[in-house]
Amino acid sequence: MTTTTSTETTIRRILREHGRLAVDAEQLGPDADLYEAGMTSHASVNVMLALEGEFDVEFPDHMLQRNVFRSVRSIERALGELDAQ
Template sequence: MSKEKIRQVLQDHGKFAANMDTLNDDADLYEAGMTSHASVNVMLALEDAFDLEFPDRMLKRSVFESINAIHTAVQELTA
């Protein structure tokens, strides 16, 4: 369920030209068109969607680089 929710957040806030359903879970979201500005919007939307807060140590490109990376971070924060 959480990867589906992540995909929906990315679709709504990542400003991608392509549909999120066409990207593999390990695809580089920045190569797919996500900008730094959009990644901040995605982060804020993820915090709302999963009722969590990303700590400073997770505020780096690698955490938001792919659906798998985001999923791992969300799992860590909600465990």
Template structure:
């Protein structure tokens, strides 16, 4: 992943695909709670799997928390922190 903007784009696209209330092309504010976008528990599992596949990562169990998966920006911050730790 080349930079934070690319990572945010991948996460935003994944959220768009998994959140029930979003249509293709809908704006996804980076700090909006994903629950407000229609992301339910099944959508969350789909999002985790999709992110792991798209980013070729394994999200550590300790990162699978409501705080991490609250918004696009919280996911981006968490992914950056554990990717940097593994470099």
């Protein structure tokens, strides 16, 4: 049995609203490549902005990399790092 955190649920909602994925964000595994699922670089910027607004954080320059937004898990990890700062 897998458990879904509220952060993961929010990330998936934001991906559904802004990620322009070719598949339902709910159907993707936590490590599925979002770019392979159809997210473009432009959509990833929209996802990042929506995440910043939702979680009241700002992604620093060193986190503005494709691998940070590659999967639900990598986004959740990045948000955890920002929360710890």
